Amino acid sequence: MKKILLLTTGGTIASVKTDKGLVPGLSGEWLVEKIPQVKTLCEITVKPILNIDSSNMSSSDWLVIANAIHEGLDNFDGIVITHGTDTMSYTTSIVSYMLRNLNKPVVFTGSQLPIDAEGSDGVINLFQSFQVATSDFKGICLVFNGKIIKGTRAFKIHSISEDAFVSCNYPYLGKFQDGKVVLEQNEEISDNLEFSPKVCDEVVFVKSNTWYKAIYS
Numbered sequence: 001m002k003k004i005l006l007l008t009t010g011g012t013i014a015s016v017k018t019d020k021g022l023v024p025g026l027s028g029e030w031l032v033e034k035i036p037q038v039k040t041l042c043e044i045t046v047k048p049i050l051n052i053d054s055s056n057m058s059s060s061d062w063l064v065i066a067n068a069i070h071e072g073l074d075n076f077d078g079i080v081i082t083h084g085t086d087t088m089s090y091t092t093s094i095v096s097y098m099l100r101n102l103n104k105p106v107v108f109t110g111s112q113l114p115i116d117a118e119g120s121d122g123v124i125n126l127f128q129s130f131q132v133a134t135s136d137f138k139g140i141c142l143v144f145n146g147k148i149i150k151g152t153r154a155f156k157i158h159s160i161s162e163d164a165f166v167s168c169n170y171p172y173l174g175k176f177q178d179g180k181v182v183l184e185q186n187e188e189i190s191d192n193l194e195f196s197p198k199v200c201d202e203v204v205f206v207k208s209n210t211w212y213k214a215i216y217s
């Protein structure tokens with residue numbers, strides 16, 4: 001049976017209601033309890049690495065995530081990372097550039113509703129992430145609402161809808177059919193893993209609505 005590492009970072013999927021709003025508070029073990037059918041797929045080891053709302057994620061947190069993935073690659077067949085949706089696509093992108101030529105699946109996911117909320121999308125998103133993490137996929141992707149998106153191409157377009165992410169100018173990497181993963185894109189990679197855990201903080205972000213409209217209108 002495959003061995004999968006679950007790294008938890010917080011986000012809505014692991015949040016509980018408090019008088020200050022939603023706050024990350026659920027353990028990785030609790031998340032796994034919500035998808036009992038995963039026990040037929042793999043053995044899971046849980047490792048909490050952060051416990052934050054992803055809108056507070058900083059470049060030093062990206063390094064924590066990249067290092068945890070790098071450490072996990074030797075001992076596990078695949079890795080699932082739970083993450084808040086607000087900045088998940090930034091993390092999947094930067095981590096994709098820090099870890100190149102991966103020969104195993106590394107899957108990020110999250111949800112719009114806490115996994116304990118009635119009808120939460122967290123249950124299916126988490127289970128499907130483990131399905132991809134136990135597949136032949138190689139590289140970094142984001143799994144959300146039945147979509148498998150390349151790490152460098154994910155883009156959040158909705159803050160409430162379960163269909164929160166799209167793949168920007170790149171095909172989806174696969175789909176879920178009859179309860180199974182069907183991979184459609186698996187890039188040829190060399191066997192030489194490249195790990196460069198470096199981030200430059202001296203960057204200014206200029207956001208243009210014109211650019212957004214040009215792509216999505």
Ligand code: ASP
Binds near residue numbers: 013052054084086111
């Ligand atoms: N604010 C949350 C976060 O990004 C939103 C979410 O997870 O959906 O951590």
